[in-house]
Amino acid sequence: MGYKSIRTSDISGEVLADDKVITVVVRSEGKLFDAAAEELTGLKRLTNVVEVELRHADGTSEEFIVNKSDFDKVVTAEVLANADSIRGRRNGFTPKAP
Template sequence: MAKEIVPITRSDASGEVIPTGESINLVVRNHSKLDEAKQIDLSKAELQTIKLVTGVIPVDVRPEVGEDYTVFVTETELAKVVPLDVLQKADGLRGRRSGTSPRSNGA
């Protein structure tokens, strides 16, 4: 007689067994008290108890002098300074910025 092995997932938050199909893997990034991203398992019910905020986007701030850091802003607040059409036309992160050339470094 063959035995079936059924994996059991426990919530990292409560320690309770999470029924099959109810497990959520939550990745926590940019937490001010952590030095790296962390992942935990929660049940769908536990996730529903966390107050979620929508319309918030991470923005990397990269000053000319000083260290880079990440902040979170609402799309509405960002649009007050940078209109959506400006963002849509902006350079992506891959490759050179528009209008720059490796020969324009003064050499």
């Protein structure tokens, strides 16, 4: 005997074809749910914004979105060009062979 999985929208409850399912991740809430593209058309995208995470010395962190022009007033393009990537090694680091 086999089993068939049926995907449904968590917004409307409608059955969705596997190739039409969009998984929505709500980072600020630590939640995710499934929906169809048509159900998400009311979500207007913001442009010219920068997503920022502040990691404090006490181990806490906070995430927020700022207007790009406000960000550019504080953080120059040169600072970003010389900044480490969030993935991989820090700039200038070379592992030493044993």
